[in-house]
Amino acid sequence: MADDGSKQSTATYALVKFAFQVKWDDKEFVFSEVTGLTAEAQVIEYRGGSSKTNSTVKMPGLLKYGNVTLKKGMFKDDKAMWEKFKALNMNTIKRATILISLLDEAKEVVMSWTLLNAFPVKLTVTDMKSDANEVALESIELAHEGLSLTK
Template sequence: MADDGSAQSVATWPLVKFSFQVKWDDAELIFQEVTGLSSETQVIEYRGGSSKVYSTVKMPGIQKFGNITLKKGIFKGDKALWDKYNAIKMNTIKRSTILISLLDETNAVAMSWSLLNAFPTKITVTDMKADANEVAVESMELAHEGLTITS
């Protein structure tokens, strides 16, 4: 039988994904989109030489984290992302902890993901077309060394 929602609490609803904030070095930056929050554990396959079973044993290995992509509209005179990106010098970038938070209906933090030792790796400016009617958007890709969640 289909669930008609009558058993659901009046105050319990899933969070919406359009209400979020990004804090980078204690400054809040406004973005249109954040993608790439992911973690993956590599699988190690092993078989001992004296094993009587003709298959491998699978064990968890090293974790790896996907790059995060941040997208925002371009505003006249706003160089915040370019300033962060231009701070990169050969292996001398200041690594930061970046906090990405999902907000509830009162704009309070409901859940947060923390990126450890994050730094920019790529910046992309909008494409330009004479017949387009969209907002100009720039994007930045971040690499990081860890993703933790808090609620």
């Protein structure tokens, strides 16, 4: 009898990346693309003056997080990203916790990442071309102070 796939383990297939959600201060926003979920440890190199080796010792240093870019289609009278960016005013902006979740085929959260103390640093409005056949997109770039896997 052929296997209909109904008894397969959830670990059989890799996750898809086209279904996700973004919550900014507990309000859900719809984006078409999320990029820049990166974290890296800076490397500290040290060599003691009495070391007999001709190389440095390497050890982990401070963590560094890349900016995250969120892209979405532009809609008439949708000014949500502009309002978020416009609130930026010399360190007086309310920093936000942003939750980015990867969803499975049933739209259930499979994995989530949290951006801590995020704030907008760049807003890009679509480029306009008279011969283009594309959706108008806007993007907002966020700086943040931490990336954690929360699920």
